[in-house]
Amino acid sequence: MAKSIGTVDILVDSCKGCELCIPVCPPKVLVMSKAVNAIGFRYPELRDGCTGCELCAEICPDYCFEVFRGRAAEAGEVSA
Numbered sequence: 001m002a003k004s005i006g007t008v009d010i011l012v013d014s015c016k017g018c019e020l021c022i023p024v025c026p027p028k029v030l031v032m033s034k035a036v037n038a039i040g041f042r043y044p045e046l047r048d049g050c051t052g053c054e055l056c057a058e059i060c061p062d063y064c065f066e067v068f069r070g071r072a073a074e075a076g077e078v079s080a
């Protein structure tokens, strides 16, 4: 399995469910949740393989993403 070199923190409760982040992610590692957040919207969940490209953070109108790359990403990487 390829090692991720990036990761993102997602501010789930700020998400308005617009889904703009889903198609913009080059490795397609963002998928919309089945659950809803505190304000009733589905939100993106991260799968393995983020490259840290920051395109999700650039497109999100609600500033839901914080992107980490390299050692910072590895330090925060607790899930597969």
Ligand code: SF4
Residues within 6 Å of the ligand: 006, 007, 008, 024, 025, 026, 027, 028, 029, 030, 049, 050, 051, 052, 053, 054, 055, 056, 057, 067
């Ligand atoms: S940083 Fe890039 S690869 Fe990672 S989730 Fe965002 S768009 Fe996808």
Ligand code: SF4
Residues within 6 Å of the ligand: 014, 015, 016, 017, 018, 019, 020, 021, 022, 043, 044, 059, 060, 061, 062, 063, 064
């Ligand atoms: S772009 Fe932002 S507001 Fe839209 S679904 Fe993605 S995280 Fe939520």
